[in-house]
Amino acid sequence: MSGLNAPRLPSDETGARGGARLLRLLLPIVVLAAGVTVWDLAVRLNQIPPYVLPGPGLVLRTLIADWPVLSASLVTTLWTTLEGFLAAALGGIALALLFNQSKWLEYSLFPYAVVLQVTPVIAVAPLLLIYLPQETAVIVCAWIVAFFPVLANTTLGLNSVDRNLAGLFQLYGASPMQTLVRLKLPAALPYILGGLRIAGGLSLIGAVVAEIAAGSAGAGSGLAYRIAESSYRLNIPRMFAALLLLSAAGIVIYVLLALASHLLLRRWHESALGKDN
Amino acid sequence: MSGLNAPRLPSDETGARGGARLLRLLLPIVVLAAGVTVWDLAVRLNQIPPYVLPGPGLVLRTLIADWPVLSASLVTTLWTTLEGFLAAALGGIALALLFNQSKWLEYSLFPYAVVLQVTPVIAVAPLLLIYLPQETAVIVCAWIVAFFPVLANTTLGLNSVDRNLAGLFQLYGASPMQTLVRLKLPAALPYILGGLRIAGGLSLIGAVVAEIAAGSAGAGSGLAYRIAESSYRLNIPRMFAALLLLSAAGIVIYVLLALASHLLLRRWHESALGKDN
Amino acid sequence: ASEHGAPAKPAAPEKPAVPDKPAAAEKQVMPGKPAKPDKDSLDKVSFGTNWVAEAEHGGFFQAVADGTYKNFGLDVAIVPGGPNVNNRALLIAGKLDFFMSANTLQSFDAVANNVPVVAVAAIFQKDPQVLLAHPESKVAKLTDLKPLTLFVSKEGVASYFQWLKSEYGFSEAKVKPYTFNAQPFLVDQQSAMQGYVTSEPFVIEKQAKFKPTVVLLADYGFDGYSTLIETRRDLTDKKPDLVQRFVDASMIGWYNYLYGDNAAGNAMIKMLNPEMSDDMLAYSVAKMKEFGIVDSGDALRDGIGAMSDARYASFFDKMSRAGAVRRDLDFRKAYTLRFANKGIGLNLRPRN
């Protein structure tokens, strides 16, 4: 929140800010360390066997030992994620723009979007596999999982455009394309980026689900297969190593999106502004 | 968009609006009818056997014939959905409020939220089942799937509070609780409701996934089980009937949430205002 | 088909047979005693299966339904599995006492990962795993499947497919995921999909109206056991008597289910899984008999549930060649012969 506790006397701003920045970097690491320690202690003290819940050390060792296998899977999954994310971002925004053209379009087609959102991928994947090449089917699955938040948030953003600004564009005879590019998209940007931050993690999940439902098995297969296989083969440390990779990938994706969002909004939108701006 | 094509001469507003409203009701129905017709024709013309893709008529007949089984499953799934949705809504908003208390909390704990978002439920469900009673495990699964959009959107909303208004609350010595209830939550409401609209469908999906991952199979089980089982048994018409129910439930949930959103925002927020307000 | 192999009247339908050699246990409530043991004195036992209730689990349900377990002093709760339900994790975590593991490879995996579980009996002498193909693809033997697209589940890829790869040179490039949904297979005549000999052929015959070609992997040397009773090692160490009673009662249940009046077992299956139909159940039972899934080989001599070191060694050899398990694995830790091979219930098999 902005300045709720602003000191009344001048503060050594640069110094304090530097310290705060350091703390902001350190604190997550401290909390992470604490989390890992709790995990470790929980496993040790309760003597939880590694085939139920392996300790962090074992998971890390497994991660290193199995790195060749796991990294290959990670790359596969990340590719699917990227493709799914791009599809979700473009598809979600494009659909929202389409719906924004007229309420009628929105009212007639939005239900189909909702249907897509709530359809379990596992149920439609076989159909997709019948009619689409496998690669495409995988991306469609990932897309189905991730597109809705982008669509919903973009719609919300487009509906929140300041009406006086919209009036201004009308007065100046802006073409629909101009209104789109110069008014609607920038105005909806904070919302769109919010949707993308949600979609980032969802496309990772989407990639996993898509791999399970429609992906190729065996060699060259992604983390989903590794997780399922390790679990089935009772190689629980490896399963956790794969989950760890997945989590790390999720965090990296989120951080990247948050960073992009910050860079895009930092000069003008409240949500990205510093305290004293 | 507001008034972009407002006529220059007075229009018979009530009349035109009545007509528009009728059209808005009719059009989705027309589009639905068109969709069903295309589906029917595609099945007929390509002579797709019912065990691959049943026509709408057959699905409807199955729906009616299997209503006792399906409706029971629907009720089960809807209960899980409701519980998951409530957990996601409360949990997401509560987490966002917590993170909003300080950037440090946010920076340290948000990664864990992301981890929860990207962790495949299928992988953690066994762990949950070990340490939690089944009912709880199911709800936790549904929650994991649906909470993130609420969290992300609420965070965005809370960060977008007008800083002058925040200053005003500070000046008037508002307690944190008062600031929360009278400023932050109302200001973030449009964003929160946007998040809830996304979470609505996701909790349905979450319920399905949770049922698959942690639910009991067999009698008294939900739509997910019906779908998996019908698919396994190649009772594809019934699978589609179950999918149809799921879709219908999703649309109903979305419409209810959109309606609630409209009622809550219609007096003040741009996104819910009529053209000439 | 339901009449197929209808047994003569079972020895003691309402009063299950006394085991030939009662596992001389001190506290054991002798079956047949007039005083019915009241609920409290029964040992509570939970048993997780690996799929929804079906005929392939029939013996266990039979033993619950007709009171065999009760007569052995057990109060058994069966926890059905299902797609993605991981009852095995619950066994390992101590939430379940017994688990029905799908195949022998899983037991090897347990050893490989130092998971203290052991197989105590093997219900299926032959793995019912089959590959189904369209009649149009003119498949006659296993290797004819090689050029086809194969729909194999994740578990399948991790297990028998490794054997197909090493032994017969199948290629992973042909594999597409099978999520227990036959549609893609039905549409593509140049494909094959996995299944159980006891159910998928029936489903396809019934719904898609053709008789698929069926290739039973066991006929080509995939000689692992299937549907094993698995439990934690601490249970076999600390309560061997309990384990023995569970194994024995289950075997009797199986004999009764296969050869006796299995109405009670079927009723229970249908209660837990209302979608199960009578003809499906009958088909499965018939196929189990026809292919000797349960009662063949060693079981004919040692009773249902029989296991032998030789079979284990042979299967381990194949799987280690396939690279699915480490060569230096002490596979003998995967099972114990302490509880099986006792010839329990042999007298219940109709002699013909």
Place this chain on the structure above:
Amino acid sequence: MADSAASFDLGAPPAGYAVRLRGVTKAYPNGTTALGPFDLDVRSGEFVSLLGPSGCGKSTALRLIAGLSAPSSGGVLVSSQAPRRRGEHSIGFVFQEPTLMPWTSVRGNVSLPLRLARASRADTEARVSEALAGVDLLDFADAFPRELSGGMRMRVSLARALVTEPDILLMDEPFAALDEITRFRLNDDLLALWRKLRKTIIFVTHSVFESVYLSQRVIVMTPRPGRTGAEFRIEALEPRGADFRTSADYAAQCREVSLALARTSEPVRA
């Protein structure tokens, strides 16, 4: 209402007139009638001021003229001198609030109308700089709106309206947030511009002085729903300047308008 409205199709715009309102009313969906039957004729090239109590419908009237909102009854007719080609904006609008795009710089905001009209880059550059210099904001060309003070934002909005030299300029209290020095200077600049180009200007203000100083005609509106309460023709020597501002004539006219404003405002005061 619809019936009565139909009869107000005014046909071709009368020659020499830029804006004609006939019996225009505006009722908002919540039931507030913002504008009573309001008539207004503005000749092409005329400078008209609207004065009136807070909430009497001045902004509403401007929105109706701009076509940003539809009248509940009555007819609105606006003719532009130039043929209306795409990008040939015939109407410029200074809203009561700055209404800037927060996501782009001052320069980006001011260049918007030219960009929308696809003016050449060099032309845009030059005209934007000129307009910014006119409102004394060249130094802040790269600042974002949130980095400006209230008055500076309003000046950006002003520069944006003036940069395209529209046929009809609708201005809603454009100088209210400015200090007197800046205000006087901008008053003079606006007058000079008008004298040069003879565009039609409809100017809403709360300053009687300003209205008398700037316009050819001052219309005093009644409290909500706003109607014409009084009308004054300001026949002052041209060019007006510091002399006019200190003339007795000016003071007298201001007094007259003030009185009219007080008189028409009375009902609310009760």
Place this chain on the structure above:
Amino acid sequence: MADSAASFDLGAPPAGYAVRLRGVTKAYPNGTTALGPFDLDVRSGEFVSLLGPSGCGKSTALRLIAGLSAPSSGGVLVSSQAPRRRGEHSIGFVFQEPTLMPWTSVRGNVSLPLRLARASRADTEARVSEALAGVDLLDFADAFPRELSGGMRMRVSLARALVTEPDILLMDEPFAALDEITRFRLNDDLLALWRKLRKTIIFVTHSVFESVYLSQRVIVMTPRPGRTGAEFRIEALEPRGADFRTSADYAAQCREVSLALARTSEPVRA
């Protein structure tokens, strides 16, 4: 900067003073120095006006006094007469923009300070109605902010600031969006209130007339970064009223302030 700031810990507030600023500067993160070293002493119960060119730092100064933003250097000291208990607001603020909560009605907005202070329902009701009557908005008590005109919104903001009778009232161009009649009346109302309660008022305006009419002291600020350019003590008979407004004394003082404003504003004009 931090060093020099440290020496400005002013210790206990000098008796009789409500606000003391010493060598206060404010530089925004983008580098703009909004406020030059600025000194200000305001006695308790004094009515001070700030005048100055657009963008000279008037709003910034008010924000610093209110504690909504921290100075880059220098010391800010504010003492309130009443002990600062929770809910005893010592500072009221009328922002330059209305700053209303869009999600609640006019009544909800005005009652906010009382609700936050947990005033009794009856008391709240009565005081809100009184404050609304004071700004002539009783009829719109249930309207939402977006249904109001610009001037009406500003009046709501005004009512909200006055409803709690704070010790120190900071007002940023509160009457700029109002017509003269309303403005004059509110001027008189504000004066009457001040006379009755003798609260400290710091008042930003662009109207020289208004500043002279209302305040005891007028401070004319220089262009950005704002410093004190000139200071005028307005020694007028009390109570001021229509007589004062038409007095020669008033006119003379206004002229003087105007000249000072023009003089200090010059550098920008170059």
